[in-house]
Amino acid sequence: MHLGNRVAIAWALSAVLLTAGDLALAVAHGLVMPLLVTVSALQLLMLCSVPQAVRRLREQKAEQEHRALHDPVTELPNRILFHERVQQAIVRDGAVAVLLIDLDRFKEVNDTLGHHSGDQLLTMVGRRMSDELRDDDLVARLGGDEFAVLVSRAGPQKAIAVATRMRDLLFERFEVEGIGLELEASVGIAVHPEHGDHAEVLLQHADVAMYSAKEARSGVQVYSAERDTFSRGRLSLVTDLRRAMEVGEVIVHYQPKAALDTGTVVGVEALVRWNHPTRGLLLPGAFIPVAEHTGLMRPLTLHVLDLALAECRRWRDDGREMTVAVNLSTRNLLDHTLPAAVAHLLTRHGVPPHALELEITETTIMVDPPRARAVLASLDALGITLAIDDFGTGYTSLSWLCDLPVRTLKIDRSFVSRMDRHRGDSVIVRSTVQLARNLGMSVVAEGVEHAGTWAQLAELGCELAQGYFLGRPMSPEQLGAWLQAYRPSRANAAPVALTS
Ligand code: C2E
Ligand code: MG
Numbered sequence: 001m002h003l004g005n006r007v008a009i010a011w012a013l014s015a016v017l018l019t020a021g022d023l024a025l026a027v028a029h030g031l032v033m034p035l036l037v038t039v040s041a042l043q044l045l046m047l048c049s050v051p052q053a054v055r056r057l058r059e060q061k062a063e064q065e066h067r068a069l070h071d072p073v074t075e076l077p078n079r080i081l082f083h084e085r086v087q088q089a090i091v092r093d094g095a096v097a098v099l100l101i102d103l104d105r106f107k108e109v110n111d112t113l114g115h116h117s118g119d120q121l122l123t124m125v126g127r128r129m130s131d132e133l134r135d136d137d138l139v140a141r142l143g144g145d146e147f148a149v150l151v152s153r154a155g156p157q158k159a160i161a162v163a164t165r166m167r168d169l170l171f172e173r174f175e176v177e178g179i180g181l182e183l184e185a186s187v188g189i190a191v192h193p194e195h196g197d198h199a200e201v202l203l204q205h206a207d208v209a210m211y212s213a214k215e216a217r218s219g220v221q222v223y224s225a226e227r228d229t230f231s232r233g234r235l236s237l238v239t240d241l242r243r244a245m246e247v248g249e250v251i252v253h254y255q256p257k258a259a260l261d262t263g264t265v266v267g268v269e270a271l272v273r274w275n276h277p278t279r280g281l282l283l284p285g286a287f288i289p290v291a292e293h294t295g296l297m298r299p300l301t302l303h304v305l306d307l308a309l310a311e312c313r314r315w316r317d318d319g320r321e322m323t324v325a326v327n328l329s330t331r332n333l334l335d336h337t338l339p340a341a342v343a344h345l346l347t348r349h350g351v352p353p354h355a356l357e358l359e360i361t362e363t364t365i366m367v368d369p370p371r372a373r374a375v376l377a378s379l380d381a382l383g384i385t386l387a388i389d390d391f392g393t394g395y396t397s398l399s400w401l402c403d404l405p406v407r408t409l410k411i412d413r414s415f416v417s418r419m420d421r422h423r424g425d426s427v428i429v430r431s432t433v434q435l436a437r438n439l440g441m442s443v444v445a446e447g448v449e450h451a452g453t454w455a456q457l458a459e460l461g462c463e464l465a466q467g468y469f470l471g472r473p474m475s476p477e478q479l480g481a482w483l484q485a486y487r488p489s490r491a492n493a494a495p496v497a498l499t500s
């Protein structure tokens with residue numbers, strides 16, 4: 001065929017295949033778009049027959065459309081298509097429920113096993129949920145570890161039943177590259193017409209409900225307008241937090257930590273409190289999770305460090321060589337400038353680095369292991385002791401643990417407080433003590449509430465203990481009086497408990 005004829009046919013072909021939308025785009029792009037289409041049509045024509053070329057071009061176009069509306073990892077509908085389907089269901093059925101499903105701690109799985117395994121797991125999750133639903137329901141992946149489910153012709157009761165079923169399904173074992181995993185999820189529900197008249201509003205409200213389900217660890221939560229006001233209230237709480245730090249409402253209480261064999265107090269843990277003018281003394285759980293999401297964690301941590309190091313200076317001036325431990329949050333471990341700020345505070349208060357301990361949790365490290373590792377290495381280089389807090393509750397791999405410059409493990413109180421009653425817990429405590437010893441680390445048992453636990457731990461060779469049995473968190477003044485009155489007991493016996 002003459003080349004001129006081929007170009008003419010290709011041009012005609014491309015015109016047939018273009019929809020009105022494509023044409024508008026072509027016009028908008030001037031000559032570029034038709035030229036590109038012509039070139040690709042021409043290439044096809046050169047390589048194959050006319051009917052084949054037509055088919056290929058149609059396939060390409062269908063593929064483009066599919067890509068625009070589906071998630072590339074799971075092949076599930078994406079947010080745009082989900083939106084569209086919810087709108088259609090609203091018009092068609094009236095009653096529609098939107099479920100927003102967020103996998104708890106998926107990020108840790110991803111970070112621990114790698115992205116490839118994470119993707120595999122997401123695909124399995126999508127497939128398992130889709131298989132369970134009716135044809136006119138729909139599962140979509142909104143991004144990250146967030147899925148949405150459209151349940152047609154459903155009110156709140158039916159939506160709760162479907163949400164519960166989905167959670168149960170996720171809890172059934174998944175096998176990823178030979179490793180068995182069970183997933184937990186938090187589900188938020190919003191239904192039409194009660195909670196919104198549009199797909200976007202329903203999704204937003206399902207998201208608010210999901211967040212409260214996550215916080216309350218309740219699994220499933222239906223949207224409630226009242227609770228939404230409450231969450232806005234919590235945000236204003238955080239706006240107040242900055243002011244509260246300036247006026248001295250954010251204070252630190254100290255909980256003692258003692259050697260199990262002699263009862264000698266070796267240090268304290270600094271625990272933040274907010275002396276709120278109308279709400280009373282707030283515990284960290286009431287404001288730290290929100291501070292984490294609002295950029296306030298750095299100022300808050302530096303504030304706690306400032307108070308704790310000032311106090312530590314005073315004890316040293318009084319001849320008490322106690323260490324002080326401060327908790328770090330996820331945000332802190334992503335902050336490359338933290339080590340320099342800590343070094344500055346140590347110098348300002350004239351406290352030697354070995355008198356400061358910084359506590360981090362396994363979860364905190366796993367959010368971004370390479371970055372956390374870099375920050376921890378700088379803190380270690382300053383001579384500060386690093387401890388893993390709440391050990392046993394996260395997913396730290398043991399090889400990771402050996403690599404980190406961590407010198408202390410704090411066994412989570414959930415194991416310690418039940419070790420006198422549950423054999424499983426006492427086995428975990430015993431193994432952790434041995435593990436720490438073999439790794440050359442010291443070990444602290446948290447949450448020691450009874451004399452029996454104290455004695456049991458001493459027998460296991462655990463070095464240090466912290467908990468209500470020894471002393472509750474106290475204000476600096478209370479701690480001063482407590483230390484004055486405290487008499488350590490002899491080896492292997494419980495101390496005289498003088499709790500406030
Ligand atoms: P954590 O670091 O594991 O602190 C120990 C928590 O256990 C404290 O709760 C303490 O009051 C409580 N506790 C101590 N002994 C016992 C016991 O014998 N029985 C029971 N049932 N509980 C005991 P608190 O003060 O409410 O702190 C909770 C968490 O908040 C802390 O857990 C820590 O993760 C976080 N936190 C506290 N202060 C700060 C801070 O300044 N910065 C950051 N990022 N987190 C903080
Ligand atoms: Mg701690």
Ligand code: MG
Pocket residue numbers: 389390410412413446
């Ligand atoms: Mg702890």
